[in-house]
Amino acid sequence: MHTQDIFKSDESNGLLxxxxxxxxxxxxxxxxxxxxxxxxxxxxxxIGFPYSDPIADGPVIQHSSEVALRNGMTLQRLFQQLQxxxxxxxIPVFLMxxxxxxxxxxxxxxxxxxxxxxxxxxxxxxxxxYEYEELYQDTFxxxxxxxxxxxxxxxxxxxxxxxxxxxxxxxxLLSSNATTGKNLxxxxxxxxxxxxxxxxxxxxxxxIGFGISDRETFRKATTYAKGAIIGSAxxxxxxxxxxxxxxxxxxxxxxxx
Amino acid sequence: MSKYHVNKKGYYGPFGGAYIPEMLYPNVExxxxxxxxxxxxxxxxxxxxxLLKDYVGRPSPLYLAKRLSARYGANIFLKREDLNHxxxxxxNNTIGQIxxxxxxxxxxxxxxxxxxxxxxxTATVCALKGLECVVYMGEIDIQRQxxxxxxxxxxGATVVAAQSGSKTxxxxxxxxxxxxINNPIDTHYIIGSVVxxxxxxxxxxxxxxIISEETKKQLTEKTGNSSPDYVLACVGGGSNAAGMFYxxxxxxxxxxxxxxxAGHGVKSGESAATTALxxxxxxxxxxxxxxxxxxxxxxxxxxxxxxxxxxxxxxxxAWLYKSGRGKYVSITxxxxxxxxxxxxxxxxxxxxxxxxxxxxxxxxxxxxGNENVVICLSGRxxxxxxxxxxxxxx
Numbered sequence: 262m263h264t265q266d267i268f269k270s271d272e273s274n275g276l277l278x279x280x281x282x283x284x285x286x287x288x289x290x291x292x293x294x295x296x297x298x299x300x301x302x303x304x305x306x307x308i309g310f311p312y313s314d315p316i317a318d319g320p321v322i323q324h325s326s327e328v329a330l331r332n333g334m335t336l337q338r339l340f341q342q343l344q345x346x347x348x349x350x351x352i353p354v355f356l357m358x359x360x361x362x363x364x365x366x367x368x369x370x371x372x373x374x375x376x377x378x379x380x381x382x383x384x385x386x387x388x389x390x391y392e393y394e395e396l397y398q399d400t401f402x403x404x405x406x407x408x409x410x411x412x413x414x415x416x417x418x419x420x421x422x423x424x425x426x427x428x429x430x431x432x433x434l435l436s437s438n439a440t441t442g443k444n445l446x447x448x449x450x451x452x453x454x455x456x457x458x459x460x461x462x463x464x465x466x467x468x469i470g471f472g473i474s475d476r477e478t479f480r481k482a483t484t485y486a487k488g489a490i491i492g493s494a495x496x497x498x499x500x501x502x503x504x505x506x507x508x509x510x511x512x513x514x515x516x517x518x
Numbered sequence: 519m520s521k522y523h524v525n526k527k528g529y530y531g532p533f534g535g536a537y538i539p540e541m542l543y544p545n546v547e548x549x550x551x552x553x554x555x556x557x558x559x560x561x562x563x564x565x566x567x568x569l570l571k572d573y574v575g576r577p578s579p580l581y582l583a584k585r586l587s588a589r590y591g592a593n594i595f596l597k598r599e600d601l602n603h604x605x606x607x608x609x610n611n612t613i614g615q616i617x618x619x620x621x622x623x624x625x626x627x628x629x630x631x632x633x634x635x636x637x638x639x640t641a642t643v644c645a646l647k648g649l650e651c652v653v654y655m656g657e658i659d660i661q662r663q664x665x666x667x668x669x670x671x672x673x674g675a676t677v678v679a680a681q682s683g684s685k686t687x688x689x690x691x692x693x694x695x696x697x698x699i700n701n702p703i704d705t706h707y708i709i710g711s712v713v714x715x716x717x718x719x720x721x722x723x724x725x726x727x728i729i730s731e732e733t734k735k736q737l738t739e740k741t742g743n744s745s746p747d748y749v750l751a752c753v754g755g756g757s758n759a760a761g762m763f764y765x766x767x768x769x770x771x772x773x774x775x776x777x778x779x780a781g782h783g784v785k786s787g788e789s790a791a792t793t794a795l796x797x798x799x800x801x802x803x804x805x806x807x808x809x810x811x812x813x814x815x816x817x818x819x820x821x822x823x824x825x826x827x828x829x830x831x832x833x834x835x836a837w838l839y840k841s842g843r844g845k846y847v848s849i850t851x852x853x854x855x856x857x858x859x860x861x862x863x864x865x866x867x868x869x870x871x872x873x874x875x876x877x878x879x880x881x882x883x884x885x886x887g888n889e890n891v892v893i894c895l896s897g898r899x900x901x902x903x904x905x906x907x908x909x910x911x912x
Contacts, residue, residue, distance in 0.1 A: 313683060313815040314801060316695045317539040323682050335813040360537055361800040365814030386539035387800065391527070411540040415702060420543075438541050438702045 267304060267353065268431050268466050268487065276304040276488030277479065277516055278468060279495050280357065282325035283308050283342070284334025286499050291342045295350045297505060301512035303352065307384060307490065308343075310336050310358035317386045319442030321493040336366045340374045347379040355409060357384040368397050372404035382407030382430050390423065398427070413438050414454045418461070425463040432465045434458060434486060436472040442493035445472030447481045455485035476515050491515065522767040522834070522843060528716025531841060533807075533833035536715035537800045541699040545707075546803075548622065550717050556621045557614075557724065569613050570728065573646070574603045576610075578729075580736035580892070585864040592885040595746070596867070596895045597733050599758065606870065606897030607726060607758045608639035612708055614725035616643040619706035626650045626705045630694040632659055632687030632754075633824030634666025635897065636710030641675035651675040654693040656686035659824065666901065684818045687828055691802050711755025712832030715803030719760075719832045726761025733892055734765055746890040748883070750775045752875040753846070754790070754826035756835040758896035763844065773845065776835060777875045779821030780848035790819035790827045791848035793839050801829065806836040822851040822905060823871040825897070853878040855909050858899065870897030871905060 267273045279298050283291045295306055311326035311334055318326070336358075346354065356375065363371045363385060375383065383406060388397070393408060401408050407430035412421055415438055424432060434455075436445045445451075458467055469482040470490035482489035498504055498511055521531075528534050528550070536546055556562055570576040579598045587594045599607035612629075619627060627644050629651070631637030637653040644651035653670055657679040660667055670677050683689040691709075698707045712719040712726075734744040749766055751759035753776040766772040781789035789795060792807055799808035801816055809817040809829040821827040831839075838844035849857075858874035861867055869877060873896045880891075899906065906912065 314688060314692050316692050316802075317541065317699065319696075320682070327683070330815060337813070359800075361808070361810070361816075362814040364798070364800060365810065365812065387537045387803070389536060389538060389540075389543070392535060392537065413541050413543075415544040416540060435541065439700050440541075440696045443700075 273304070274487055275483045276468065277302070277512070278305045278307055278488055278490040279303045280307040280309060280490055280492035281495055281499060282322060282329050283310055283339045284329030284332045285325040285496070286328060286504070288332040288334060289342065291339065292346065292349055293505070294508070295346070295354070297508045298512065299350050299352050301509040302516050303512055304488065305353040305355070307355045307357045308339070310334070310339050310356060310362055312359035312362050315359060317440055319440040319493060321442045321496050325496045325499070336362055336371070340378060343378040343380065353381045354379070355382045355384055356380055360385050360388045369400050372400050372406045375406045376404040380406070382409055384409040384433060386411060390427065394427065409433050411435055412458070414450070421458070421461065421463070425465055428465045430465065431468045431487070432463065434467045434469045436469055436482065439471060441471055443472050444474060445478040445482065459485055476517070479515050520768050522838065524716065524720040524834070530834045530837035533805050533836040534716055534719060535805050536803055537805060538715045538803045539699070541702070542695070542715070545698060545702055546715050549721070552622065553618065553717050553721050556618055562617055562621065566614060566617055570610070574609050574613060575601060576728065577732040577736070578602060580733055580740065582740065583865050586861065589864065590880050590885060592889045592891050593741070594880070595737065595890065595892045597729060597762065597892060598895055599729060600867070600869065600873070600895050600898035604639050604642055605900060606635050606639070607729060607761065607894070608636045608710060609642065610728055610761065611710065611722050611725040611757060612636070612639040612643045615706070615708040615721070616647050616649070619649070619708070620647065622706060624704060624706035626652070626701065627708055628652045628654070628694050628697050628705055629708045629710060630654050630687065630690040631710065632656070632690065632827070633901065634659070634663040634670070635825060635901070637675070637677070638666050638669045640708050640710070641670040641673040644675060645673040652697065653677050654680050654690040654697070656680045656684070656690045658685045659687065659690070663824070686818065688801070688816060695802065711757040711828070712760040712834060713755045713802055713804060713830060719804065719834055722757055723760040723764060723834060726757050727764035729758065729761035729894060730763065730765035733762070737890070737892070741890055743890070745769050745772050746892045748773045748775060748889065748891045750777060750876045750879060750891065751894040752777045752826060752872045752896060753831055753835060754779070754828045754872065755830070756832040758894050760832060760834060762894040763838070767843065774838065774843065775879060776838070776844050776846045777879050778846060778848040779823055779826035779854070779875055780850045781820040781822070783850055784848055788820035790821040790829070792829065792831045793846040794848055796830070804833045806830050806833045807839065823854065823875065825870070825872040826875065847879060847882070849875040849878040853881070855906070857881070858906065859910065867895070868899035869895055870899050871902045872896055
């Protein structure tokens with residue numbers, strides 16, 4: 262299946278995406294982790310590029326970013342590591358990080374590098390809709406890079422429609438208004454919110470992130486959305502010295518029905 | 519609005535905007551939509567002015583410093599923000615924002631603080647209004663600024679140590695923003711400087727603009743002319759400078775001089791001279807000028823003055839700098855300390871080390887005859903006695 266098609270196909274449901282920070286725990290583990298995740302059954306990946314001031318992140322991902330920066334990770338180095346990405350990994354790959362890093366690398370340069378190594382899109386939480394539309398949309402389109410937007414329980418319907426129109430891959434649905442690494446509690450309110458989104462009949466599929474950490478939360482999330490993203494829980498696993506040997510059972514533990 | 523003020527989209531030239539994650543959008547949008555209306559309400563204006571007068575002690579004097587003037591050969595006026603309640607200009611903004619928070623129906627206040635001045639000013643207005651107050655402060659700053667931590671606690675605030683990153687002001691700001699993300703409904707974030715996403719830079723500048731509003735009147739009374747030749751203020755994030763410049767921005771005859779902290783020297787690697795060392799970037803929700811690595815990682819600044827070691831400047835300052843409307847210069851630790859001592863000896867006023875940076879620039883200026891100079895004395899030096907003692911060995 263072509264990398265983008267998993268979001269469009271009706272057959273592929275219950276997609277599991279894994280987030281990890283490039284350069285953590287070791288500088289050069291980016292591709293090895295990606296390969297392992299694909300073979301274990303992850304459906305797509307989000308590779309984080311670290312930033313000194315990650316305001317949307319909780320302690321686990323903050324820590325991974327600090328370590329990655331100390332290890333010498335930069336956006337430039339990440340693209341070097343990803344040079345042969347597509348000879349190792351075939352599932353969709355998105356890069357996730359903060360806007361200042363992209364701005365210094367150069368937005369056009371960033372899109373060009375993403376295209377060159379076969380990255381499918383970018384998630385830049387602090388690049389808002391207005392700035393994206395006015396300043397950068399054309400550049401992203403020129404290189405075929407999908408910009409993924411976030412939606413929260415507080416996002417208005419009008420704004421969700423707008424985001425749907427600007428999106429060409431999936432919409433990143435936040436389980437709650439929170440920083441990363443909290444646990445998902447699907448109470449009545451969350452359920453109403455997920456249902457409301459599902460019933461809006463958007464053209465882009467929904468993928469739920471923030472607060473997904475295990476099989477139970479993954480299962481709940483994917484009853485409402487096409488997929489779900491695990492970040493902090495996986496990054497925590499990476500702090501184990503023997504993480505390479507634990508990735509497979511982690512993924513299988515989540516995906517097994 | 520003039521070209522130096524914020525436009526409808528929240529920009530000053532290419533700077534400003536609201537570079538925030540979607541989780542903060544509803545909070546920021548609510549502020550964007552309501553702040554101007556609330557600030558123009560009769561009841562708001564009345565309460566704001568009353569508190570500034572009776573609680574803060576405004577108007578703050580504009581004092582002609584005669585011995586200092588004689589030394590430099592100009593008429594040097596000090597705008598005495600150091601005489602405000604809590605000892606600095608910070609209270610002008612927190613009074614304004616607490617009234618705004620009340621009218622937005624918020625029950626809980628959060629703030630960031632570096633040296634603790636803004637934290638104290640926030641804890642003060644929360645005590646005044648009986649609102650819950652949480653102040654984020656870098657773990658390292660908590661150790662360095664024990665008296666201010668005690669003040670905040672006495673007023674009922676909870677002081678939370680920011681343990682991420684470099685454990686100083688920028689990390690305290692990150693923690694406050696994270697708190698706001700996690701508490702989107704009942705919480706108002708009182709930012710202490712003209713930084714952050716739109717509308718904060720404009721909002722804070724408006725509350726601080728009382729400084730230049732009063733100055734113009736006072737100057738007219740004293741000199742018959744509302745326009746001085748020079749206006750000087752120190753800049754960390756830039757809130758006292760934004761207020762000191764505000765009503766002079768259109769008056770292009772008035773030279774605006776913003777003084778940044780050079781620390782041990784602009785090229786020493788230990789500095790907070792943002793315009794000299796920074797380049798365009800995004801931090802804490804706005805696009806401005808920022809000290810950073812080539813890879814876009816924010817660099818930890820240094821200054822002897824805890825109120826000036828912020829790695830960025832407000833977006834309006836970035837624009838005043840880039841457009842040439844303001845002159846942005848820097849002063850080293852040593853120059854500032856000497857200027858602080860000089861003012862103390864000549865005028866009997868111990869300035870905050872922040873304000874001493876503005877005073878120190880007088881040494882570098884050449885005056886012609888009877889020129890009028892206004893310097894914002896943004897805070898008093900009580901909080902800096904330890905530093906002065908260590909530096910001069912008193």
